[in-house]
Amino acid sequence: MHAIADAFVLAVKMIFTGDPEVYSITARTLEISLSSTVIGALLFVPLGCLIYFNHFRGKRTLISIIQTCYSLPTVFVGLLVFLVFSRAGPLGVFGIMFTPQVMVIGQVVLISAIVTGLTISALSGVSPAIRETAISLGASRFQSVWAVLKEARFAVLTAILVGFGRAISEVGLALMVGGNIRGYTRVLTTAISLETGKGEVALSLALGFILVALALIVTVLANRFLRVKEVDVARSQGSAS
Amino acid sequence: MLEVKGLHHRYGKAEILKNIDLGIEQGEVFVTIGPTGSGKTTLLRLVGLLERPTSGHIYFDGHQVNNSERARLEIRRRMAMVSQKPAVFNASVFDNVAYGLKVRKEKGASLSHKVTKALETVGLAGYDRRNAQTLSGGETQRVALARALAIEPELLLLDEPTANLDPVSTSHIEKLVTDVIKRSNMTVMMATHDMFQGQRLADRMGVLVAGQMLQTGNPREIFSSPRGREIAEFVGMENIIAGIITSNEEGIVDIKIDGNAIEAISNFGVGEAVYAGIRPEEITLARTKDTSSARNNFPGEITRIVLFGPLARVEMNCGFHLVALITKRSTEEMNLQTGDRIHASFKATGVHVIKG
Numbered sequence: 001m002h003a004i005a006d007a008f009v010l011a012v013k014m015i016f017t018g019d020p021e022v023y024s025i026t027a028r029t030l031e032i033s034l035s036s037t038v039i040g041a042l043l044f045v046p047l048g049c050l051i052y053f054n055h056f057r058g059k060r061t062l063i064s065i066i067q068t069c070y071s072l073p074t075v076f077v078g079l080l081v082f083l084v085f086s087r088a089g090p091l092g093v094f095g096i097m098f099t100p101q102v103m104v105i106g107q108v109v110l111i112s113a114i115v116t117g118l119t120i121s122a123l124s125g126v127s128p129a130i131r132e133t134a135i136s137l138g139a140s141r142f143q144s145v146w147a148v149l150k151e152a153r154f155a156v157l158t159a160i161l162v163g164f165g166r167a168i169s170e171v172g173l174a175l176m177v178g179g180n181i182r183g184y185t186r187v188l189t190t191a192i193s194l195e196t197g198k199g200e201v202a203l204s205l206a207l208g209f210i211l212v213a214l215a216l217i218v219t220v221l222a223n224r225f226l227r228v229k230e231v232d233v234a235r236s237q238g239s240a241s
Numbered sequence: 242m243l244e245v246k247g248l249h250h251r252y253g254k255a256e257i258l259k260n261i262d263l264g265i266e267q268g269e270v271f272v273t274i275g276p277t278g279s280g281k282t283t284l285l286r287l288v289g290l291l292e293r294p295t296s297g298h299i300y301f302d303g304h305q306v307n308n309s310e311r312a313r314l315e316i317r318r319r320m321a322m323v324s325q326k327p328a329v330f331n332a333s334v335f336d337n338v339a340y341g342l343k344v345r346k347e348k349g350a351s352l353s354h355k356v357t358k359a360l361e362t363v364g365l366a367g368y369d370r371r372n373a374q375t376l377s378g379g380e381t382q383r384v385a386l387a388r389a390l391a392i393e394p395e396l397l398l399l400d401e402p403t404a405n406l407d408p409v410s411t412s413h414i415e416k417l418v419t420d421v422i423k424r425s426n427m428t429v430m431m432a433t434h435d436m437f438q439g440q441r442l443a444d445r446m447g448v449l450v451a452g453q454m455l456q457t458g459n460p461r462e463i464f465s466s467p468r469g470r471e472i473a474e475f476v477g478m479e480n481i482i483a484g485i486i487t488s489n490e491e492g493i494v495d496i497k498i499d500g501n502a503i504e505a506i507s508n509f510g511v512g513e514a515v516y517a518g519i520r521p522e523e524i525t526l527a528r529t530k531d532t533s534s535a536r537n538n539f540p541g542e543i544t545r546i547v548l549f550g551p552l553a554r555v556e557m558n559c560g561f562h563l564v565a566l567i568t569k570r571s572t573e574e575m576n577l578q579t580g581d582r583i584h585a586s587f588k589a590t591g592v593h594v595i596k597g
Contacts, residue, residue: 129328136289136398137341137388138318141310147340151331 007205014206026210029187032100033168034218036107040115040167041160043108045149048119048159053145063120069113078176081106085177098179103187106173111163118162122155123148161219168215188214242267242428243288243396248297250283257283259452261297265445270418270429272439274463275449276475281432282325282400284449288430289322289398301396318345321394325401327385334360334376335369337384341392359391362421364413379410386417397422399431403438411438418442436476440464448472466593473518473595479564480519483597486511493589499561504536505592514597521566523591526555527584528575535586539563543581546572553577557585 014022051062083089085097085105096102126148134147149156171189178185180194188211195204248261258280265271273281286292288299290306290313299306301316321341329337338356347355360366363383368376373384382402389397399418403411419442422429433439439446440460447457448467456468467473473481484496486509496503496517503517530538541559548554553572555565563585577583 127328129324129326130330132291133324133328133330134340134344135317136291136322136324137344138314138321138392139340139344140314143344147330 003201004205007202008209010202011206011209015210022207022210024183025186025188025191025207026214028100028185029168029189029211030214032103032174032187033107033164036104036111036167037160037164039104040108040111040163044112044115044163045119045156045160048116049123049145049149051116052120052123053148063117066113066117066120070117072110072113073172074110074170075172075176077106077110078173081109081173081177097177098181098185100178100185103174103178103185106177107167107170110170110173111166114166115159115163118159119156122152122159125155126151157222161222164218165215168211242269242302243430244300245284245288246298246300248284248287248299249295250280250287250292250297251295257452258287258294261454263447263454263457265428265430267428268426270422270431270442270444271447272443272445273430273432273447273449273454274436274439274475275432275434277434279449280452281434281449285322285398285400285430285432288396289320290317291322318392319394320396320398321389321392322398322400323382323385323389323402325404327381329373329376329381329384331374332372333369334365334371334373334384337373338369338387338391341388345392355391355393356387359387362390363387363417379406379413382406382410382414383417386414390421393425393427395428397427397429399429401433402431404434415442436464448475450475467518467595470516470595470597473516473593477520478518478593479521480517480524480562481595482517482519482561484515484517486513486515494594496592496594501539501560503592504589505594506589507594509594509596516595516597518593518595519563519587519591520593521554521564524563524565524585524587526565526567526571526575526577527586530584533586534588536589537592538584538586540582540584543577543579543583546577546579548572555583557583559585 051059081102084091085094085102086092087097130151131144131148134144139147169189171193174180174185174187174190175193178187178190180186180190188207192204192207192211195207243265245261245263248258250258261284273284275281283292287294293308301319306313306316330340335356338359339352342352342355356369357366360369363386365380365383365387368380373381376384386402403414406414415438418429418431431442443460445457446460446463448455448463450471455472456463463472464476467476467478470481482498482503484498484503486494486507487497487502488495489507489509489511492506492508494505494507494509496505496515498517505517507515509515525535530540539559541557541563543555544558545556546553548569551569553567553569555567555572555577557563557565565585
C-alpha cells in the first residue's frame with residue numbers, strides 16, 4: 001500500500017516538476033498511439049461500413065474471423081510486422097525497423113479488427129428504417145450511409161476509443177518492432193517494462209498512473225467533444241429558426 | 242404524372258403484387274385501400290423506388306424509370322414518402338425536417354425558411370430545438386410529414402400515416418392532407434386499410450386485395466358499386482347474399498334466395514348466379530309490415546343487437562342472415578330486443594347485384 005502511495009506521489013512530482021524523460025516518453029506514446037488510432041479509424045471505420053452495407057458470399061464468416069481477431073496477441077502481431085519489415089522481409093527495403101513509424105504500422109494492424117468489428121456492431125444497432133428514411137427523402141447511397149453512421153456516432157466513437165486503448169496499452173509489439181530505444185522509440189509501456197525489470201517499481205507504477213490518466217483524458221475529451229458538437233448543432237438550429 | 246404497367250412483385254415464392262396497372266393524374270389524391278397484407282405498402286415502396294419490381298414498368302411524368310441508380314435517384318428526389326411508423330434521426334426536429342433539403346444541397350436562409358414553414362404547416366412551430374426522438378407518436382408523424390412537405394415533392398407517398406395514432410392526431414393529419422396538399426396541387430398516393438379514411442380523402446381509390454387491384458374509381462363508385470364479392474366485403478357491404486336471377490323485366494330482376502326473392506335493378510340475365518349486396522344502412526326496420534314504396538320486405542327474428550356509439554347493429558334471421566344499421570334511439574323507441582319479430586325492408590335500388 002505504501003509503495004503505491006509513494007508511486008502516486010512520485011508520479012505527481014514527475015508531472016508537475018516537468019521531468020523531461022517522463023514528458024518525452026508521454027509525448028511519444030501519445031504521438032504514436034494517436035497516429036495509429038487516427039489512421040486506423042480512417043481505414044477501418046469505412047471498411048466496417050463497406051462490409052456492413054454490402055451483401056456478399058461469406059460475409060458472416062468474415063465477420064466471425066474479424067471478431068476472433070479482437071484478441072490477437074500483440075506479440076504475434078509484433079512478430080508478423082517484424083518479419084515483414086526486418087531487413088530480410090518483403091518490406092525491409094524501407095528500413096523503418098525500430099522506428100516510431102513501424103510502431104504506428106504495428107498498432108494499426110493491431111487495432112484493425114477491433115475498429116472494423118465494433119464499427120459493424122455499431123451500424124447493426126441502427127434501425128434499418130433510418131437508412132430507408134434517408135433514401136426516401138432523396139439521399140444518395142453515400143448520403144444514406146453517412147446518415148446511418150451519424151446515428152451510430154457514439155458506438156463508432158466507442159469502437160475508436162477501444163482501439164486507442166488497445167494501441168496505447170500494448171507492450172509486446174512496441175518492444176519487438178520498436179526496440180525500446182531511449183529518446184526514440186521508448187513509450188510508456190516499454191518504459192514500465194524496463195523499469196520493472198530494473199527493480200524501479202515506484203517509477204513503473206508512476207508511469208502506469210500516467211498511462212491510465214492519459215487513456216482517461218483522451219476518452220473524456222472525445223466524449224465531451226461529441227456532446228459539445230450536439231449542443232452546438234442544437235444552438236445553431238435554434239438561432240437559425 | 243404516374244403510371245404503373247404490369248407490375249409484379251415477389252418475395253421469394255410469395256407473390257405480393259400481381260399485374261398492377263394504374264395511372265395517377267397530376268394533383269390527384271389516389272388512395273389504395275385494402276386489408277392488411279394485401280400489398281399496399283409494397284406498391285408504395287415500388288412506386289417510391291425503394292425496391293425494384295420483379296417485373297413491370299413504372300412511368301414518372303411520362304418517362305419510364307430505368308435501372309440506373311443515378312436516374313432513380315433523380316426521380317426519387319422529386320417525391321417523398323411518409324411511412325406508417327416513421328423513423329426519426331437522433332437529432333433535433335429542425336435537423337430532421339432539414340434532412341431532405343440538405344441532401345439536395347439547400348442551405349442558409351432558404352433552408353431555414355422552408356423548414357420553419359413546414360413546421361408551421363404541421364403545427365409544430367417552436368419544436369425545432371427538441372430532440373425528435375423524444376416526441377409523441379402524433380408529433381413524430383407530423384415531423385415526418387413536415388420533413389416530406391419541406392422538400393415540396395411532386396409526388397407524396399403516404400403509407401398508412403394515421404395507423405398508429407389517436408383520433409385527434411388522425412384528424413389533424415387528415416386535415417393536413419385535405420387542406421395543405423390539395424391546395425398545393427401536389428399529387429398524393431396514399432395507402433390505408435381504413436376505408437372511411439380513404440373515402441374522406443380520395444379523389445380516386447383503388448381496392449387492392451391479395452396483391453390484385455380489383456377496382457379503381459371514385460369513392461362513390463367503389464362504395465356503392467363494388468365489382469366483386471371481395472370488394473363488397475371490404476367496403477362494408479355486410480349483407481352479401483348468393484342467389485340466382487329468376488326473372489328480368491326491363492332491368493328489374495328477381496333474385497331467388499333460399500325460398501325468398503329479392504327485387505333489384507340489374508342487367509344480369511335469367512339463370513345467372515349473382516350476389517345481392519345490401520348496405521346495412523339501407524335497411525329499415527318496422528314492427529309491422531311496411532306499406533312504403535320499398536320493394537323488398539321480409540319478416541324475421543332479431544338474433545343479436547350490438548350497440549356502438551349512437552348506432553345499433555341489428556342482426557336478423559329472415560330465412561337468410563341480414564344485418565341492419567339503425568340509430569340507438571330507434572332501438573330504444575321501438576324497444577327492440579333479441580328474439581323479437583320484426584320486418585326488414587329495403588328498396589330495389591338499394592340492392593347492388595354482383596356477379597356470382
